Amino acid sequence: MVDLATILAGLGDALTLTNILFVLSGVVLGQFVGAMPGSSQEMTIAIAIPFTLVLTPLSAIGFLIGVNKGGLVGGAIPAILINMPGTPDASATALDGHPMTQKGKPLKALKMALYSSVTGDTFSDLVLITVAAPLAVVALKMGPVEIFALIIMAFALISGLIGASVTKGIIATAFGLLISTVGLDPEHSTPRFLFGFPDLYSGFPISSVAIGSLAVSVIIARLATMSGGMRPALHIPRDQTPDQKRVSLAEYLACRFVLMRGALIGVGIGIVPGIGSTAAAFMSYASTKQAAKDPESFGKGDIRGIAATESANSAVGGASLIPLLTLGIPGSVSAALLIGAFLIHGLQPGPLLFEQQGRLVYGLFGAMLIANACNLVFGLVGLRLWARLITAPESIVFASGLVLCIVGVYLSTGGLFGVYVMLIFAALGMGMNALNYPVVIFVIAYFLGPRFELSLGQTATILRGDVTNLVNHPVAIVLLLMSAFSVYWLGIRPARAAREESPKTGG
Amino acid sequence: MKITRILKATACAIAVAMPGAALADWQPDGPITLQVGFGAGGSTDTLARAVAAEMEDATGWDVIVENKPGGGGIAMFSQLVGKRPDGRTLGMGVTIPTLINLAERGETLPFKADSFDYLATVVVAPLAVVAPADAPYDTIEELVDYSKENGGALVGFDGGEMRLMMQAINNTEDAGFELVSYQSGAEIIQGLLGGQLQAGWGAGAHIQYVDSGDLKMLAVATQTRQDYSSETTSFIEQGFPYSAEPYFYFAAPKGLEPEAREALAAALDAAITSEALTQLVGNVMQTTPTNLGAEGTEAKLVNGLTEITSLIEAAGN
Incomplete structure (x- = not known):
């Protein structure tokens, strides 16, 4: 399809000093905004796109790709250090990352997150570069009925994370x-539940809901329990052995199956548009927990939990470019923004892309691999800086975090309305935390909700309202059977085991 | 940065050298805010930002782009209508989503079609119905026949006007089209290539698939034929009296001073017809910019309402 000379020319283009500098500055900026509460790489890409108009196409796209990849790494930092995930993906990382910090091993947790993220990302990019064409055919066959079944499966896998009370989990969902x-409803665009607010036409802004219920709720709870003193927000014991600060090769290799599973789940979710990295992170976490011999160690600072979530959510990135480049279908919010940037720079995704723009596409692939290397190198430097920064007094860290959240939501939603919504959801998140309702499950359901509703409507039309027409969609049937199995395996069986065990322990 | 400064200086010099050009009698007394009724990064936003940048370079005004997404522009226009008509707040939206909302639930909206001073259009989306290249039908009528013989045909859409036109044909021809709602034109193409749909609507993204031979055109939805496929007939030519031409347009709150309206319309026109915009519109929309001017845009919106209302009646909802 594309001859070797074009491939080499493209990769060579990516390796010029200018391009490497743009990719690196993208990565640095991405890690920074990812780590700052309230801002995200999506917002940054949206703001940066017009500024890239003056660059050459490859520098511009390389820069934006760098921002995106840097943001994936940066997002884990506040989640691990202060349990304040800026994105729902990172809230999966916080499940085990923050307990590790509390055990005095923040640097180890951060490094594992970085290594896992870069591993998943590189794997995904290699899949994109080598087998994009056959996988694009798979993506084509994933029609609305199959996507509907896949969303059901995501819900089924995540049900394993609901926690102690199934009832509360179902209520949160x-x-x-x-x-x-x-x-607006996805079928006829009829406005619903607006109560006279035209701002609600496109629903509650995603960033307001996510940042409010996940991050601001935690900040306010911490501010409320503060007692005047100058306690640091993060205490790192001084007399740490090197083993507590680094991830040894043996520890990394011990996670190889976890990383591989995460990367595969991420790639699988990435090539199907519309599910997103959050679901991938939680699906990987849930299945790793279930496959472990000691599932009770998860949620208490198990390094495998970090490996599972970070490898999966980063692996979505490269794979989501497969439907993006071959069909022009964005698989995630940042992919949707990138497609806009591609179009502006004359890169027209679609059937003729590799023929007409082969050199630029391979330049893009080269830039992606360079970005991964930059992520690793700069990440190792940056993690130390962030960990040091967070040792500032908590009254400063959390108060400025709140300001940053407000500014970030104001920018990404274009006004104060989004900030009010964020504060309402912060109160809601605090209430849910206090009453032990799983906030994360609520946010995932909110994320998957619109896609779920749309595919349900599409599926009903395609099956013409008759469930027996499913026989024409074998992939969907397999996915639905797997979902039923997962609900039993992850949800019902452990709950029953817990019930049978409790009389013995006298609980 | 240096280049922009030189460009700005050159633009000012040219403007000073040519009395009576864009820098006529009116000047905004501060930065202009251009509100976009769609999210950041999409095609509408991209076009708006490019127009704003061209305007800044040519006039020296500050133009700030803000995104106010929601309801296909309804959220933005609901707020724009209450702003002061001093020429410093403009809005960009798309005609058909606005008109459908006005026709279907105008009484609940804080604005009417005549609540704005219209300034310009940028481009019209080249709407068309396409099908897989190997499909056994080449026109809408043949698709209707195919649908009747096979107990229905699945047609993908991602906009209200597309649904209304197909429902209208269902009503008059008893075609039995099953309409599948999608989020974007790209996903409709995926449905067509993946064999889940028998036909689907395209708004520009389909053109390169027609060029590559994966898809074929059944009909264009515009009133006249489209340049990229001049042999494809329109719905009207094929005997279905419906059309849809979604224009991307600029408006301001009603009550602009005539000089302000003239100056803004002239500045927008210069930006829309610039070389940079032509290239961008080619990349993003696969077509060329079309500016109907202030009066033409107003006519599109005001007359468009009756057209949409009759289409809604034909569709039976």
């Missing part, structure tokens, strides 16, 4: 789905 119905 249902509430998330209910909130996601605010705005």
Whole structure:
């Protein structure tokens, strides 16, 4: 399809000093905004796109790719250090990352997150570069019915994370789905639950809901329990052995199956548009927990938990470019922004892309691999800086975090309305935390809700309202059977085991 | 940065040298805010930012782009209508989503079609119905026949006007089209190439698939034929009296001073017809910029309402 000379020319283009500098500055900026509470790489890409108009196409796209990849690494930092995930993906990392910090091993957790993220990302990029064409055919066959079944499966896998009370988990899920119905219905564009606010036409802004319920709720709770003193937000014991600060090769290799599973889940989710990295991170976490011999160690600072989530959410990135480049279908929010940038710079995704723009595409692939290397190198430097920064007094760290969240949401939603929504969801998140409802499950349900509703409508039309027509969609049937199995395996069986065990322990 | 400064200086010099050009009698007394009714990064936003940048370079005004997404522009226009008509707040939206909302639930909206001073259009989306290249039908009528013989045909859409036109044909021809809602034109193409749909609507993204021979055109939805496929007939030519021409347009709150409206329309026109915009519109929309001017845009919106209302009646909802 593309001859070797074009491939080499493209990769060579990526290796010029100018391009490497742009990719590196993208990565640095991405890690910074990813780590800052309230800002995200998506927002940064949206703001940066017009500024890249003056660059050459490859420098511009390399820079934006760098921002995106840097943001994936940066997002884990506040989640691990202060349990304040800026994105729902990172909230999966916080499940085990923050307990590790509390055990005095923040640097180890951060490094594992970085290594896992770069591993998943590189694997995904290699899949994109080598087998994009056959996988694009797979993506084509994933129609609305199959996507609907896949969303059901995501819900089924995540049900394993619901926690102690199944009832509370179901309430949180249902509430998330209910909130996601605010705005226009996907079938006839009829406004629902607006209560006279035209701002709600496109629903509650995603960033307001996520940042409010996940990050601001934690900040306010911490501010409320503060007692005047100048305690550091993060205490790192001084007399740490090197083993507590670094990830040894043996520890990394011990996670190889976890990393591989995460990367495969990420790639699988990435090539199917519309599911997103959050679901991938939680699916990987849930299945790793279930496959472990000691599932009870998860949530208490198990390094495999970090490996599972970070490898999966980063692996979505490269794979989501497969439907993007071959079909022009964005698989995630940042992919949707990148497609806009591609178009501006004359890179037209679609069937003729490799023929007409082969050199630029391979330049892009080269830039992606360079970005991964930059992520690793700069990440190791940056993690120390962040960990040091967070040792500032907590009254400063959390108060400035709150300001940054407000500014970030103001920018990404274009006004104060989004900030009010964020504060409402912060209160809601605090209430849910206090009453032990799983906030994360609520946010995932909210994220998947619109896609779920749309595919449900599409599926009903395609099956013409008759469930027996599913026989024409074998892939969907397999996915639905796997979902039923996962609900039993992850949800019902452990719950029953817990019930049978409790009389013995006298609980 | 240096280049922009030189460009700005050159533009000012040219403007000073040519009395009566864009820098006529009116000047905004501060930065202009251009509100976009769609999210950052999409095609509407991209076009708006490019127009704003061209305007800044040519006039020296500050133009700030803000995104106010929601309801296909409804959220933005609901707020724009209450702003002061001093020429410093403009909005960019798309005609058909606005008109459908006005026709279907105008009484609940804080604005009417005549609540704005219209300034310019940028481009019209080249709407068309396409099908897989090997499909056994080449026109809408043949698709209707195919649908009747096979107990229905699945047609993908991602906009209200597309649904209305197909429902209208269902009503008059008893075609039995099953309409599948999608989020974007790209996903409709995926459905067509993946064999899940028998036909689908395209708004520009389909053109390169027609060029590559993967898809074929059944009909264009514009009133006249489209340049990229001049042999494809329109719905009207094929005997279905419906059309849809979504224009991307600029408006300001009603009550602009005539000089302000003239100056803004002239500045927008210069930006829209610039070389940079032509190239960008080619990349993003696969077509060329079309500016109907202030009066033409107003006519599109005001007359468009009756057209959409009759289409809604034909569709039976």
